[in-house]
Amino acid sequence: VVARSRFEKLVRAACTVALLSMVLSTAGCAWVVIHSAPEKTAVASNSRLATRAKAYFWDALHGALYEELPAVTEALTEAYLEQPADPEIALLLAHAHLWKVSERSRLATQDATITDELILADRYFSEAMRLRPDDRRIAGWQGGVRLALGSIHNDERLIREAYYELDGAARAFPEFNQFSASFAMSAIAPDDPRFPEVVQRMWNAADLCIGTPMSRTEPVYRPDPKKLTTTGDARVCWNSEIAPHNIEGFFLAFGDAVSKSGDAQTARKLYENAKRSPSYAAWPFKGELERRIEEVAKRTEAYRGTDRLQWPQTMINSPYACTGCHAG
Numbered sequence: 001v002v003a004r005s006r007f008e009k010l011v012r013a014a015c016t017v018a019l020l021s022m023v024l025s026t027a028g029c030a031w032v033v034i035h036s037a038p039e040k041t042a043v044a045s046n047s048r049l050a051t052r053a054k055a056y057f058w059d060a061l062h063g064a065l066y067e068e069l070p071a072v073t074e075a076l077t078e079a080y081l082e083q084p085a086d087p088e089i090a091l092l093l094a095h096a097h098l099w100k101v102s103e104r105s106r107l108a109t110q111d112a113t114i115t116d117e118l119i120l121a122d123r124y125f126s127e128a129m130r131l132r133p134d135d136r137r138i139a140g141w142q143g144g145v146r147l148a149l150g151s152i153h154n155d156e157r158l159i160r161e162a163y164y165e166l167d168g169a170a171r172a173f174p175e176f177n178q179f180s181a182s183f184a185m186s187a188i189a190p191d192d193p194r195f196p197e198v199v200q201r202m203w204n205a206a207d208l209c210i211g212t213p214m215s216r217t218e219p220v221y222r223p224d225p226k227k228l229t230t231t232g233d234a235r236v237c238w239n240s241e242i243a244p245h246n247i248e249g250f251f252l253a254f255g256d257a258v259s260k261s262g263d264a265q266t267a268r269k270l271y272e273n274a275k276r277s278p279s280y281a282a283w284p285f286k287g288e289l290e291r292r293i294e295e296v297a298k299r300t301e302a303y304r305g306t307d308r309l310q311w312p313q314t315m316i317n318s319p320y321a322c323t324g325c326h327a328g
Ligand code: HEC
Pocket: 088, 091, 092, 095, 096, 098, 099, 102, 235, 236, 237, 240, 242, 243, 245, 246, 249, 250, 253, 321, 322, 323, 324, 325, 326
């Protein structure tokens, strides 16, 4: 009897070991197979299709031709399918979807499916990041997209992941992504415990850009001539071919954040900085800024109400959320 039960124990033990190693080897095997997959590496495409699709995107964004987006997206998607490893195509395609949802108030009807644009933007930002891993701007854009997705899908985990993606992006490229993080978070309620961060990140970006802390009471965005550059990280502090009214758009968003925080006086002074931009006269959204300056006290007061539908529109929810900086 003793001999038999020892034999049975042995069999059982052997079977357990066999089963365990089978499970382990299947999982281990899958891990090795997946992780040894070849990396997707960048291949720039100079095909006619790709060249035309890129130019088409920029003509539309710089011309504020939102209604061209379906055709622009079609052209970029065709180019992507032809060469899914071109980083610029993937990046512009992500932006085409992001622009579509960001300036949705331009559309005659508000369809629920507009939110799906964010899913597409997320996917193409992921592709762009794999193809151009050293482009530190992408995490700032993707973090904003994911923050919106987390809130739409009521996915608290995704919201937290997105927040840390934005925060990491802001550390890696603060001149650009302190703004990106603030802008993406600017739709939250003014009494949210995170709202002060929306304002703080704007100050951080401005301080870094002018090379000295900007006065909190008399904020004047006066560039240190040494910092005026079209290259390096500080290039994003000024107007450029890519963003011809960057300064104007930045101070529109900055003033909005400070107004929403309850400080009308400082908001007005921040808005005034947009007028110091050398290209202000040609800015298509001057009227919006000047109306904000006139109504700043009333607008600031309106954010105190509990009905968020009554809150004044801020740049992030406006028909110039992208074109505010890029059109012109
Ligand atoms: C406050 C101004 C501002 C706003 C608002 C803004 N951008 Fe930009 N955008 C910039 C700046 C600055 C750059 C960086 C240019 C650089 O890297 O030199 C940029 C870069 C880009 C690029 C260039 C990518 C590349 O190929 O280099 C695209 C595309 C773009 N933005 C699209 C958008 C879209 C879509 C929105 C709306 C969701 C938007 N932007 C909102 C200022 C802005």
